[in-house]
Amino acid sequence: MSGRLFNEVIQNHRSIRQYTDQQVSDEIIKDLLQSAKSASTSHNVQAYSIIIVRDVQKKKKLAELTGNQSYVEKCPVFFVLCADYYRLKKVSEWHNQPFEVNELEQVLVGGVDTALVAQNLLLAAEAYGLGGVMIGGIRNQPKEVAELLNLPKYTFPVMGLCIGYPAQSPELKPRLPESATIFYDEYNEDQLEQAIKEYDQVTEAYYGARTNSQKGEPWSKQMAQHLSKPNRAHLESFIKNQGFLKS
Amino acid sequence: MSGRLFNEVIQNHRSIRQYTDQQVSDEIIKDLLQSAKSASTSHNVQAYSIIIVRDVQKKKKLAELTGNQSYVEKCPVFFVLCADYYRLKKVSEWHNQPFEVNELEQVLVGGVDTALVAQNLLLAAEAYGLGGVMIGGIRNQPKEVAELLNLPKYTFPVMGLCIGYPAQSPELKPRLPESATIFYDEYNEDQLEQAIKEYDQVTEAYYGARTNSQKGEPWSKQMAQHLSKPNRAHLESFIKNQGFLKS
Structure with missing residues (x-):
């Protein structure tokens, strides 16, 4: 094959x-x-x-x-x-x-x-x-x-x-462009801003089409909101109760 | 395909x-x-x-x-x-x-x-x-x-x-038998002991053949040794230094 x-x-x-x-x-x-x-x-x-x-x-x-x-x-x-x-x-x-x-x-x-x-x-x-x-x-x-x-x-x-x-x-859901996630021999943050801005345009169009509106929320905004508050804060104590980590 | x-x-x-x-x-x-x-x-x-x-x-x-x-x-x-x-x-x-x-x-x-x-x-x-x-x-x-x-x-x-x-x-390296890792509708620990004992025999033969000895170490013994001491104890403080978890 x-x-x-x-x-x-x-x-x-x-x-x-x-x-x-x-x-x-x-x-x-x-x-x-x-x-x-x-x-x-x-x-x-x-x-x-x-x-x-x-x-x-x-x-x-x-x-x-x-x-x-x-x-x-x-x-x-x-x-x-x-x-x-x-x-x-x-x-x-x-x-x-x-x-x-x-x-x-x-x-x-x-x-x-x-x-x-x-x-x-x-x-x-x-x-x-x-x-x-x-x-x-x-x-x-x-x-x-x-x-x-x-x-x-x-x-x-x-x-x-x-x-x-x-x-x-x-x-297909669009993914971050290669320049935002792939690096050669070392991390290079200079390439990130442009890459994320391009992706924001792509995701605005993608989510806009799905909701029949002109523009959807760009990826960067969705992510900033998603990470603006603690997420699954109970997980650590559950995993500790299961026997892991130090109590 | x-x-x-x-x-x-x-x-x-x-x-x-x-x-x-x-x-x-x-x-x-x-x-x-x-x-x-x-x-x-x-x-x-x-x-x-x-x-x-x-x-x-x-x-x-x-x-x-x-x-x-x-x-x-x-x-x-x-x-x-x-x-x-x-x-x-x-x-x-x-x-x-x-x-x-x-x-x-x-x-x-x-x-x-x-x-x-x-x-x-x-x-x-x-x-x-x-x-x-x-x-x-x-x-x-x-x-x-x-x-x-x-x-x-x-x-x-x-x-x-x-x-x-x-x-x-x-x-191919032999894996744990299905009865040790797959459960139907709920976890069932009764099936584990027999499954691991079978796998121990398989791995004894597998590692024995690779080392040209009659018997290799069975999986259960390798695992018990591997987990008998802390492993990568530095990882948590490194990940905390990188900005994660609570310091």
């Missing part, structure tokens, strides 16, 4: 939030999981778990807990991707070793390992003609999510992932 | 640490970057940057800083993938908004956004017949890495990525 074609699939990504009634076959799910677990992992810790949620009541509850995102309920299959050191705690006990997960490093590795798996899972699905969207809202009420899914200590939900056959065909 | 073939590429991943002298063309690099930036991102923050390092002296220095990993020096192109809120800080100033990145949420989003981009980049490369390996050692001496690459405040290196044409063909 050609590299170009493979890259076309990757570059064709858009978030899909509406699905047909068609179910995802067990055969395809099995292949997606095989792809998911093939991701790189830090020091082979494989510090993730996947909860596959098809139970209708649980999806309904998860839709509420993620901020009333109806597609969490309506997608045929919902994945909850968790950072997971619980297995590692067990094997430390087997071998009578201390278990040191008090550093930010372990939280970061858990998040990164889980994200690598999630990206494989989503791409694998998209290659089969499925579509999906990642759900950061799974971190809105992590304690309630953990109770609902029986998550043990030393785990935390990193993201949700809705998967199904697309019943919509949205435009 | 068939979903099955695409998934075969994903499932064929192995870490490649030896490269031929062949350079990676600018045309291919351009396509890889296009794939990288197509990844999902939390709330469209796009909180990552990529430093492409080809400078020989910088690669040599980065090889030292990542724990004397010679392939960091020898690979034709080395990527440093950073969580990046510096752009977001700039746009907050433009719009006279407060800038709130004091929560663990922002560190996690930075790590996750960066990992999603990194996974796209590596898969995109593998589809072109390139190979690579992710380098968590970029977090060994993050302050020195930041100085070398001129990284501004509100950024931190998440991982490195060596890319080149493979000069080795290692076996």
Whole structure:
């Protein structure tokens, strides 16, 4: 298979939030999981778990807990991707070793390992003609999510992932230009201002077209608003309660 | 292109640490970057940057800083993938908004956004017949890495990525069985012990074959040793110095 074609699939990504009634076959799910677990992992810790949620009541509850995102309920299959050191705690006990997960490093590795798996899972699905969207809202009420899914200590939900056959065909969302995100041999902030201003024009037009108004909010303004107040301030204490970091 | 073939590429991943002298063309690099930036991102923050390092002296220095990993020096192109809120800080100033990145949420989003981009980049490369390996050692001496690459405040290196044409063909590394990592509708710890014991036998044989001894160390023992002492305990204070979390 050609590299170009493979890259076309990757570059064709858009978030899909509406699905047909068609179910995802067990055969395809099995292949997606095989792809998911093939991701790189830090020091082979494989510090993730996947909860596959098809139970209708649980999806309904998860839709509420993620901020009333109806597609969490309506997608045929919902994945909850968790950072997971619980297995590692067990094997430390087997071998009578201390278990040191008090550093930010372990939280970061858990998040990164889980994200690598999630990206494989989503791409694998998209290659089969499925579509999906990642759900950061799974971190809105992590304690309630953990109770609902029986998550043990030393785990935390990193993201949700809705998967199904697309019943919509949205435009590609424009990304920051290369000059805002790619640097050669060292970071160069001189190139940022112009790049972001260009992107602001692109996003004004893009969001304007979606809302049938002349102009949408430019990216820089959306971001400034988004970061103007604390976001998910409860997360640190939840993750500490799960056994990580220093209390 | 068939979903099955695409998934075969994903499932064929192995870490490649030896490269031929062949350079990676600018045309291919351009396509890889296009794939990288197509990844999902939390709330469209796009909180990552990529430093492409080809400078020989910088690669040599980065090889030292990542724990004397010679392939960091020898690979034709080395990527440093950073969580990046510096752009977001700039746009907050433009719009006279407060800038709130004091929560663990922002560190996690930075790590996750960066990992999603990194996974796209590596898969995109593998589809072109390139190979690579992710380098968590970029977090060994993050302050020195930041100085070398001129990284501004509100950024931190998440991982490195060596890319080149493979000069080795290692076996697939076995992963944890599905029963250790995949759950249906809720977490079920009853299935873990048996699954990990099976995996221990597989990894004993795998590492034994690589070292020409009868038995290698089983996974559970490697993990118990790896987590028996604090790992990268400096990371939290570095990330705080970069402007994140509460000091």
